[in-house]
Amino acid sequence: MAFIKKSERKHRLDPEFEELATPKDLLDLARKRGVETNPINISQLASELGIVVRYEPMSDEDSGQLKKDKKSGDWIMTVNSLHHPHRQRFTIAHEIAHRIRHAANSDHFEDKTFFRNNESNWMEAEANQFAAALIMPEEAFTKFVEEKSAKVEDLALHFKVSSMAVRIRAKSLGYEGHNA
Known part of the structure; x- marks a missing residue:
């Protein structure tokens, strides 16, 4: 039996955001x-990063998309x-992540429902x-749990996210329980 080395991920940061990795x-x-950070005003942060945010009706499985306008470069x-x-809010943060971490690899990201598709790629x-x-x-997160409440619902209300997002984040931080 031989081991095969996994290929390295193609990952380059956009030079514009190297200091924001x-x-x-x-x-x-x-x-x-001056952007509020607890919880983060994610829309204002997107604007500070030069991203134009638009809200439009989309099919239910489509959460959002991010693309570079070919004419303006925006x-x-x-x-x-x-x-x-x-x-x-989570969608905006997810798209910001694409802008910061993946824009050197692509200039168009279409995102379907988060957390429900186990077939997602590394990006x-x-x-x-x-x-x-x-x-x-x-x-x-830790401060809120220790000083205010460890209830999923309370964390979700404070951070303005879904309870599923809280459960997944809690698990990634080493917390147990709550079906994480």
């Missing part, structure tokens, strides 16, 4: 620019206006993890 970097930028994010505002998985860490930073 992590959710923590974005949170620091938000603080410097990055345009479209968010499903029919989805719950908490889901929209989608990374964008979900990035988005969760941006919206629910480890330090703020």
